[in-house]
Amino acid sequence: MSLPWLHHLMLAPVLLPLIFGAGLILVNERHHQKKFFINLASTLAMLATSVALLLLADNEYWPDGIGLYLSANWTAPFGIVLLVDRLTAVMLLLASILASVSLIFAMIRWSRIGVHFHSLFQFLLMGINGAFLTNDLFNLFVFFEVMLAASYGLILHGYNSVRIRAGMQYIVVNLLASFFFLIGVALIYATTGTLNMTDLAMRLSMLSPEDLMLLKIGVVILALAFLTKSAMWPLGFWLPTTYSAASPPVAAMMVLMTKVGVYVLIRLWLLLFSEGPAAGFGFDLLLWGGLVTLAFGTIGILASQEPGRMAGYAAVISSGTLLAAVGYGQPALINVALFYLISSTLAVAAFLLLIELIERIRTPGAAMLALTMEAFAVEDTPEEPVGKAIPGALAFLGLAFACCALIITGLPPLSGFIAKFSLFHRLLNPTDMLIERGIVTWVVIALVVLSGLAGIISLMRFGVRTFWAVQNPVAPHLQRSEVMPVITLLLACLLLTVQAGPTMAYLERSTDALNQPEVYLNRLGSTAAVGGTFGESDQ
Template sequence: MPLSWVQHLILAPILVPLIVGAGLVLINERHHQRKFLINLAATLSMLCTAVALLLLTDQEHWPAGIGVYLSANWAAPFGVVLLVDRLTAVMLLLSSMLASASLIFAMTRWSRIGVHFHSLFQFLMMGINGAFLTNDLFNLFVFFEVMLAASYGLVLHGYNTTRIRAGMQYIVVNLLASFFFLIGVALIYATAGTLNMTDLAGRLEGLNPEDLVLLKIGVVILALAFLTKSAMWPLGFWLPTTYSAASPPVAAMMVLMTKIGVYVLIRLWLLLFSEGPAAGFGFDLLLVGGLATLAFGTIGILASQEPGRMAGYAAVISSGTLLAAVGYGEPALINVALFYMISSTIAVAAFLLLIELVERIRVPGAAMLALTMEAFGLEDKPGEPVGKAIPGALAFLGLAFACCALIITGLPPLSGFIAKFGLFHTLLDTSSVGAGIDLITWIMIALVVLSGLAGIISLMRFGVRTFWAAQNPAAPHLQRSEVMPITALLLVCVLLTAQAGPTLAYLERSAEPLRQPALYLDRLEASQTVDGSLTEAAL
């Protein structure tokens, strides 16, 4: 029997940007408004699709909340298999929210200063969504390359000398990562005879010790590509420079791209190494690498003076915390780590969009004046207290900056604090982590606390020099299309704070199946091809 329209929703996040991106290439750049509206309509449709998939998976429309789509009617594991579960749905929702905010922010300026911005934006979304949905390592490579190819053009969009230099570094690093990706995929296929991630987990039991060692080597080489994208130390040296050089809407999307590497590592590592003959492999390396990344990001953000580099190192700190949480190897940490990932990703993206607006009120000599006053202990003499109204634009910038700083550093009362408190509570809960609290737990807690403290110092220093050192800064002219996306992203963080309980419960339901490869294998085997039409045995 034919598939229902609900089943085709799994394909929509890939098909829509592919068709729209190709169609936008044919429209002349003079029709900018038309191209923007088409791009926005496609992006909002992906947002609606993500919400629908989130509800369908959580309500278990498919058995166990796992939907399988057999592309081109090829039976698994030979064909391209798309898979959606609760975690995939929440990542699709996160990507579509950030894409909508970035696109609206780019409407008045950044999408107009170069050619084919809208097509590249849609191809980027195709690659991102495909990386979330695919259940096959080779097709993951394909979607990664589509995503990276589009990001190369977007990083260089509206080029200048700084952007070209950072873009060339970004391209070279990712080409090397792609090379490691291919080598890892080839070793895995030569060993196991499959690249379907679910099928691969089922074949580990049948591998002899020599093949298992070779497969582990292939997975490690493959992981180098993901860890480079995740900015793990020392592979993430490129990230702060690229973030600070890229245009704000592109930099905001790159925050999400950094988390794709973490997402793939979470799914692949928990699927392959939670149980069976290779149980526990590589978790210690992820833990040590995550802690080193956390330390590197802490030093970097404390030493940074420019807001773009601060945001870059904040993303490095976020990645380090996530990698350490995954490497810790405790199931109870995963759902809290996912909450932290969502909160930090949204906050850093909002901060990168805000930076351009804040730069409009910065006086070039203000930072030097503030440094001089700090060094020599100079103080302004207090004058007569005169009431003066704060312009609405300045009030918005100050409030938005304060919210971003609170979430990024994990200070109360917003979602960043809840995420870090949840991490500490889980780490210190002996019933969750085992009989006692070991040294590595205290090191991880200390680094998370120090990273927050470094972030407070760095962001407060920037805020003081920007909002207080400048003498009577003129209120900047802000467009609604610039204010609305930042406001919406920060409101999402407020909503996460207010609904932290239900969100954490949903993420717990999302993380639970990741350690059960048999569950995914059963759903894959239940998917059938019938009479040239795709169907699900359960429908």
């Protein structure tokens, strides 16, 4: 008996970047174009694979829309299990889209300023995809380290003094996070004897109170690694500096890396602590940690003058909002939080790519002049109004910046507004009758509104200084490979806006299973090795 070939698609998001990344090392750096097209072919193949997996999961090709792949044909919990459900599929699709546009943006310049960019890029994708697919904590650690190791090289790629300082800080922080990750995994295994996430949820009810307490300590230590990657205050101090120092395509991928931590927390917390003897554990920590992070990001974006740091604090605000939504404890909030995750990730990534293009029309003298006029209230004498055509490049930059600002701050009519409006609607109309509209609800709403207001002020200030304070700006020369990635990300946000209903419905189907751990337990228990006799071989 053998598995149908469609089932093997679950391996492709890991195997493709592994094979292509290793192969690209052998290609001489002088063949830039050849390396780029090989990298692009692999990335587009991953994009096609992620679309196929999404359709297979949503159409329930596997029972309950959950596909399990037993690596080396070893049954859980002894073997390595890969899991694909609707949530995994949509995260793989988001990763493939961001990887494709970031790679195309890097084609002309950024991939050529150092060595082994394409190999590191593929290994980064391997780590990210593996973190989304694995159902095992130790292999999550392995993929997490692959992702981080590749990101170290990419952040330092085309190094300068600023990038080296930011990169060293990033490396030290993430090495400490990896240390906590390993300690947490060791405590969990010592307590339960398993690292399979689904099997772990199954064994919680069998633990003594002392072992359950030890497990909670292990999970908290483990969570420190993901909260560091998710930039929760005070663990996320590294993020704005790193975002502003990294090259634009690498910074765009780092936006997704921040969401890897949030993804793992959503999956792990709902699986282990939504019901059972440890029900509700840690949700308050996520809620209040998210709110403090949201406040920190609000202050940071308001105080920022440089666009790279604004984008960094926008990502911090996004993480704070997501952590607070997960910690609020209302299952109906999760699908709205996922919609917000997708929208904010696309918008912040587009803004980071756009910054490099906008900088081409900014000069230090114009920026200093704008600051001086603001500080001393110098009024510019208006001249006789004369019609003047706006060059196409300037018009594109201005419109793209406006779209990014609208989505990031949650102003109507784009996807950022839909996400925040839906969040407020769910907070004010809780589906869980045990949750009341108390002071916490109003604190969450107030901080989300204030963060949007701070973002409007900061981004509007930057926009005025860039597009209005510059006298007779010269239209920059833009390559198609630089413009198309930004347009693609903004069109994706527009598609989210137009298709908000179907997208929300899909995400609701995704979270229905997350809120029912027994569905995953039944799938794991009924999945046997090929040719085995345990359960049904319906992988």
